[in-house]
Amino acid sequence: MANTLMNRNDFGMLDPFERMARSFWAPLENMDQVLKTDINETDDQYQVKVDVPGIDKQDVKLDYRDNVLSIKVQKDSFVDHEDQDQNIVMNERHTGTLQRQYMLPNVAANKITASQADGVLTITLPKTQPSANDGQIEIQ
Template sequence: MRFMTNEIMDRPNDIMRNWFNDQWSNFPTFFGDNIPTTDTLKTDIKESDKNYELHVDMPAFDKKNIDINYQNNTLTISGHRDSFNDHEDKNGDMIMNERSGGRFTRQYHLPAVDENNINATYDNGVLKIILPKIEEKKNSEHHIEID
């Protein structure tokens, strides 16, 4: 059985997260960092008869700071990165500072996955995850006689 990618993604959470970020994304958080969650962990999901394949943009992450978990048909990707301080100068001449650090998490509903054979690689800021599907048992019709 194949699922459309729109049904796979965590849509209710994305709707609330996008609304919240559209309304409040220009306001700094309590600690002064503005972490743009709508621009992080952008994902492409491809589905075939044999597996799901995700490509997740995670630029400037160290792979030791990325955590991947699959439980109850849900894939959770989380990670953290430090703030960027490489362009600060003594005179305060920063014109714009959009890059930020922090903790990021995203979940995807991906049913019928062989969790023992999930494979992940991280290269050039892109996390690639292949989730093999469990072979579905074909439901054969079984006629039952009434006594």
């Protein structure tokens, strides 16, 4: 509480330099809330590995449309640690949705496979051959 009072001026506002520092570091404070991903590409496939520790596979939704792989994870949990006398030792609540999207072109969408083991989601996306004309249309 003393630190909070020391960071306020006579108007009850945070010091402007403190506000600037907090806004500067804010994007990095939730780095653990990101779906950490590795993507490997070979000539015939992409392999995507996503860390999803503690997430059940029914809480993961995958979608591939318009050359974009979308991953959505819904996490709802409540862990309540109490002793016999109802003295709360610790409460932790985590809830929220994490989403990531990756542009992965030329994928055979009907051949995509996914598995989850040891907290890692592995998605294999077999490639198709890109069209030979690269989207160019000849006018006749």
